[in-house]
Amino acid sequence: MAWTAHTIIQNGKAIPFEEARIHPLAVGLAYGASVFEGIRAYINPVTKRLSVFRLEEHLVRLDQGMKFMRFDDPPSRDELRQGVLDSVKANAPDDDAYIRLQVHIESLGNQSTTGKVGWVCAAIPRERSPKRTSGLALGVSSWTRIADNTTPARIKATANYHAGRIATLQSKADGYDAPILLTREGKVSESAGACLCLVRDGVMITPARDSDILESVTRTTVMQLAAELGVPVEERRADRSELYVADEVFLCGTGQELVPVATIDRLPVGDGKPGAITMKLQEAYESVVRGTTDAHAEWRTPVV
Ligand SMILES: Cc1ncc(COP(=O)(O)O)c(C=O)c1O
Missing domain, CATH: 3.20.10.10 (D-amino Acid Aminotransferase, subunit A, domain 2)
Structure with a gap:
C-alpha cells in the first residue's frame, strides 16, 4: 500500500505538507537560485527499518552547490542531516521514500541577491522505473x-x-x-x-x-x-x-x-x-x- 506524505520540514520546522510556502517572486523561483538533492531511503525487508542511502555524500555535494551559488549564511550540514532524518521519521513510511532536500533564496530581489536562504525537505513515495527488468x-x-x-x-x-x-x-x-x-x-x-x-x-x-x-x-x-x-x-x-x-x-x-x-x-x-x-x-x-x-x-x- 502506498503511503502518503503529510508532513514536510521547512527551515527546520515540521509543518503540514500543504502548508509549505515560498513567495512567487522569491529569487529561488524567479531566477532559479536553488540547489537540491534527490535521496532515497530504503526499507529492509526483514527488520522493516528504513535507512537513508549515502546521506553524507549527498550533503557534501549540496555544500559544494551552496558554496558555488554564493549563498549567504547557508544551513549547516548537521541541520540538513537532521532535516532529512526528520522528514522521513515524521511521515512514518511503511515503504521506501524519495527525499527532496532543497536550499533556495527566499527573499525577493534580483540576479545578484544571495540571501536570505531557506530550505525544505520532503519525503514522498516514488515509483520505481517500470523498465527495471525490460529495459x-x-x-x-x-x-x-x-x-x-x-x-x-x-x-x-x-x-x-x-x-x-x-x-x-x-x-x-x-x-x-x-x-x-x-x-x-x-x-x-x-x-x-x-x-x-x-x-x-x-x-x-x-x-x-x-x-x-x-x-x-x-x-x-x-x-x-x-x-x-x-x-x-x-x-x-x-x-x-x-x-x-x-x-x-x-x-x-x-x-x-x-x-x-x-x-x-x-x-x-x-x-x-x-x-x-x-x-x-x-x-x-x-x-x-x-x-x-x-x-x-x-x-x-x-x-x-
Ligand atoms: C542530471 C542528473 N544526472 C545524474 C544523476 C544521478 O545522480 P545521483 O546518483 O547522485 O542521484 C541525477 C540525479 O539522480 C541527475 O539529475
Whole structure:
C-alpha cells in the first residue's frame, strides 16, 4: 500500500505538507537560485527499518552547490542531516521514500541577491522505473548537455533541469523513454536525470567527470560495486558510436536506480535484452541500498 506524505520540514520546522510556502517572486523561483538533492531511503525487508542511502555524500555535494551559488549564511550540514532524518521519521513510511532536500533564496530581489536562504525537505513515495527488468528505449538528443563554462552540470542546481526538461519532452515526443545527451564536442555525457554506463568486452565504461556529468553518487557506488564483482571499470570519454556497438548499456541515479537500456535510436543494445553484467550490478545495488548484505554498512544511515 502506498503511503502518503503529510508532513514536510521547512527551515527546520515540521509543518503540514500543504502548508509549505515560498513567495512567487522569491529569487529561488524567479531566477532559479536553488540547489537540491534527490535521496532515497530504503526499507529492509526483514527488520522493516528504513535507512537513508549515502546521506553524507549527498550533503557534501549540496555544500559544494551552496558554496558555488554564493549563498549567504547557508544551513549547516548537521541541520540538513537532521532535516532529512526528520522528514522521513515524521511521515512514518511503511515503504521506501524519495527525499527532496532543497536550499533556495527566499527573499525577493534580483540576479545578484544571495540571501536570505531557506530550505525544505520532503519525503514522498516514488515509483520505481517500470523498465527495471525490460529495459529503456533511449534516443540521442539533438539538444546538447549544459557546459561547464555556462551552467556547470556538477552543481545540482534546479535551473539545470530546464535543459534536461527540454531534451526529455523532445525525446518523449519522438517516442523514447528518455534522452541521451552529448557534450558540445559530441562525446557521451549522460541522460537527463541519470548517469550512463556501457559494457564492452566485459569492461564497464562510464563518461569521465569532464564530460559535463553530474558527479553522481550512484555512479560512484556502481563503479565500486563493479570493481568488487571483478568487472574492470574505465572512467573516460565515450564516443557516440560506442553506444551502438556496446554489449550492454544502463542508466544509474538515485531516482532511476539501475535500469538496463534495451534500445538506442531504435537499434538493439547487444541482443536487445538486459545484459548479464547490468543485472548483476542491479542485484548488488539492490542489496547494498536495502541492507540485505552487511557490506558497506557505512553507506546506510538508519532512520531512528
Ligand atoms: C542530471 C542528473 N544526472 C545524474 C544523476 C544521478 O545522480 P545521483 O546518483 O547522485 O542521484 C541525477 C540525479 O539522480 C541527475 O539529475
